[in-house]
Amino acid sequence: MNIILGELPDRLAAEYVLGTLTGGARRRFDALLPAHPALRQAVAGWEKRLLPMALKAEAVPPAPRVWTSIEDKLGWTPPARASSLRVRFWQSFAAAASVVAVVLATSTHHGPTEAPMIVVLHATKGSETIVAGLSPDRQQIAIQPLQKVALTPDQSLELWALKKDGPPASLGVIAADKLTAVNKHALPKDTKGLAVSLEPLGGSPTGAPTGPVLFVGDLTL
Template identity: 30%
Template sequence: MSGPEDTDLPGGWEAAAAEYVLGLLPEDELRAFESQLVQDQALQQDVEAWEAYFAAFTDDIEEVAPPPQILRRTEAQLFGKPRAPLWQQILPYFLGAVAAAAIAWMAMFGGLLQSSDEPDLWADLETPSRGLVMLAHYAPDSQTFMVRRDAGDYPDDRSFEIWLIADPESPPVSIGLVDREQLTEIPVSDEIAAQLPGATVAISEEPLGGSPTGAATGPVLSLGQLEPREEL
């Protein structure tokens, strides 16, 4: 495994790649590493090699699924807030209730003609610690997925990526990036549209331009379940 040498990270990029895979990089080093990862193919190969190397340690261990409450309690005691894979982070929140609050959104889109029997779907996406307030909306008539950002700053050097989790067993699928303007509109395929009812939507913070790996690499900012709501 090899990588560029011009870095201030302790141990160089290769050592940082191992710590990145293990989730041990401090926040400032993590941002520097992910910025380099986007443009450095050799570093991406280092990350893949370390993932395979560490995964080999578990080859002889029989898988035993602990109860979710014990797993969460153990991870909290050992690591505080672990940087777990996106689908593991989503499970505790998957059945969370969807809060009401979309009067302005309804006012904007309530006049659209409804020619489909499928209801519109909504999900609140909020991150109180960052002051982010977003609302996801899927309109089946136009087959358009929308995200409106009502509050919170969008970092200049990062991107917010939208992920669809059809069910707890399915890996996240990227729908696209949250636009830096107030409203994001993304036409979706028939395949994606069929999975949206009842699915979970997640927003993650990624390197500029989106995840370089096709899977979420940054922290999950918010989660919400797409459900129909009564129009006011």
């Protein structure tokens, strides 16, 4: 059967992007992608349609028994005093996995690429963190706070690229409690890190950080 003809490529691409195409069928589809532009175009089309829904979806934390089951299978028996650290680890892992899923969904399948990059931005004061992911084709940055950042109605969070030379470059305002997708074209080539500052509503009026830097993380491009 020729899967390149008719409506079949679009239907298979939809199942591929949704993750319902599994097993041998998915492996065959993966093998065909590099050689067939029609398949790649169909996959890119479905990724474009589904990405907005992925960005709007609320995070659903897994039940505690899921993590307990995973730990049992791994043979982990952490002491009681480490329970809070374990919860924080799994929260970070889950958020990072969500970011990976989104940045992978924004990548077009033109052949083998590097694994998506995950950057953790640590709070300059406190223990909160923000996770950022860079897609393998460098086309998208997805960033999400692990804990909601408390803001007043007249405040915003702004993401900055920290360059090796020169002042930081704004990458735009980001959400305080959910995932934000940022276009990579604003990312300078000499970026060495990311930072998030507290700014007036809508972002810095000067093009440079005006408020305190709340989060900082290293980035290697």
